[in-house]
Amino acid sequence: MQFLQNMDIGALLLVSIVLVFLCVVVLLLFFGFQFIGSTVFNLVGLVLTIIGGGPGMWCGCLVLLLACAACVGGVLLYSSCATNPSSMNFCALFAGGG
Secondary structure (H helix, E strand, O other), X not given: OHHHHHOOHHHHHHHHHHHHHHHHHHHHHHHHHHXXXXXXXXXXXXXXXXXXXXXXXXXXXXXXXXXXXXXXXXXXXXXXXXXXXXXXXXXXXXXXXX
16 A cells, blocks of 8 residues: 555546546447448348349339439538529529419
């Protein structure tokens, strides 16, 4: 117990804070890598299943992806109505007939 008399309380506090921070970071990395890894492997497995399943399996997925892309494109065009004067014909569709 003689060595504890020479220790600075600030140094002990700093060491304990660093150790707690490292434990939290390690836990977050562990669960984060596990979640990311399982998500990536599930997505890769899904893509490989769709590709290997033939045209009957991936045709519906392709139509769904194209529909989602069209919706995103429409939202982007609509959001540019206030900032882009060259999109006035498109914006006139949403003006309400006035």
